[in-house]
Amino acid sequence: MSILGPNFSSRPVVRIDLKALKRNYNNLKTLVGSKTNIAAAVKADAYGLGADKVSRALYGAGCRIFFVATAGEGKEVRAAIGDRATIYVLNGPAPRDLTLFFGSQLRPVINSLTQARIWEEAVSGVKEPPYSALHIDTGINRLGFPENEFEKLVKNEALRKKLHIDLVMSHLACAEDETSAYNKAQLGAFKAKAARLPMLPMSIANTAGIYLGKEYHFQLVRPGIGIYGGIATTNPKKEKVEPVISLMAPVLQVKVLKAGQSLGYNSTFTATKDTSIAIVGAGYADGIPVASSSGKGTGLSHATLQSKRCPVIGRVSMDLTALDISDLKKRPRIGDWAEFFGPNLSDDASEANTINYELLVRLGSRARREYR
Numbered sequence: 001m002s003i004l005g006p007n008f009s010s011r012p013v014v015r016i017d018l019k020a021l022k023r024n025y026n027n028l029k030t031l032v033g034s035k036t037n038i039a040a041a042v043k044a045d046a047y048g049l050g051a052d053k054v055s056r057a058l059y060g061a062g063c064r065i066f067f068v069a070t071a072g073e074g075k076e077v078r079a080a081i082g083d084r085a086t087i088y089v090l091n092g093p094a095p096r097d098l099t100l101f102f103g104s105q106l107r108p109v110i111n112s113l114t115q116a117r118i119w120e121e122a123v124s125g126v127k128e129p130p131y132s133a134l135h136i137d138t139g140i141n142r143l144g145f146p147e148n149e150f151e152k153l154v155k156n157e158a159l160r161k162k163l164h165i166d167l168v169m170s171h172l173a174c175a176e177d178e179t180s181a182y183n184k185a186q187l188g189a190f191k192a193k194a195a196r197l198p199m200l201p202m203s204i205a206n207t208a209g210i211y212l213g214k215e216y217h218f219q220l221v222r223p224g225i226g227i228y229g230g231i232a233t234t235n236p237k238k239e240k241v242e243p244v245i246s247l248m249a250p251v252l253q254v255k256v257l258k259a260g261q262s263l264g265y266n267s268t269f270t271a272t273k274d275t276s277i278a279i280v281g282a283g284y285a286d287g288i289p290v291a292s293s294s295g296k297g298t299g300l301s302h303a304t305l306q307s308k309r310c311p312v313i314g315r316v317s318m319d320l321t322a323l324d325i326s327d328l329k330k331r332p333r334i335g336d337w338a339e340f341f342g343p344n345l346s347d348d349a350s351e352a353n354t355i356n357y358e359l360l361v362r363l364g365s366r367a368r369r370e371y372r
Ligand SMILES: *Cc1c(COP(=O)(O)O)cnc(C)c1O
Pocket: 041, 043, 090, 171, 205, 206, 207, 208, 222, 223, 224, 225, 226, 232
């Protein structure tokens, strides 16, 4: 047996706390109250956490409506949760995906007249076709019916009937900033447009939209990031959210960098004094942004070892990251875990010039997922 014991592995681990995830979902549910239904956005493999496990956990917490981006994602979620839930596909119908829509009973979000025509043709002659959602663009100018196409759809009742629409939705561009006037403008446009169609359940709020208040909740909200432990708004104090994930990297080597010695690719870090460092087994292949590399000796981002924040030093490489462990009381042992992200997810994101969403979805597939 090796001197490190049989359980040592150089493979990083993503720890995912499904209980915390459910608590986050339930907190949002409490926040919107019993008159509003609460779906979950589980696109992009549930923001990198594993659509299968996450969807099942949320289903267990009572969630019955799920949003994914593509039909392939929908198929996976359907396999995880069974037939008694609704799955909407945000990117809408496309010819090559139609068998997935019908095979997994997925509801397309119809974003344009072109998509309406695709779906109209797809369901013609089908006995009980899946319902669909209608996405009206109210100013994000991404997906969704633009003004001129919406006018045509309003006038074309025959087409609307064939689509079997059961939800009218829109999406907010600036919800993270409660002071933005754009929110009210989009809300107003959404109400005005929806009023021109027969009455249907409405939905405009993602996580940040939920925090904008009751007027934004309508019949359905669609949070994602807040379920996964991310901060959704520019006012984190008002968000009740628990961390859900940590990226754990094993300490592979501990050494002293002598004053004047440099470290890592391009020698971007040079020790100004003798510095204890740990080399840990996770890098940008696992989702630690290269942009969290240190510049001229001050770590931009951190990992936590022995409950202390240890600055990242040198350039993050594909499989390895170096930490300054000068402040630790004990020399770490090989196989000890350094924790990345965790409760610091949002700070780490801003230090690395990105958003916490990106840190989650970029968690690499190499790390073993450990659900608890
Ligand atoms: C991703 C997404 C959501 C969830 O957004 P969060 O900011 O993660 O809460 C809701 N609606 C749509 C249309 C989305 O694309």
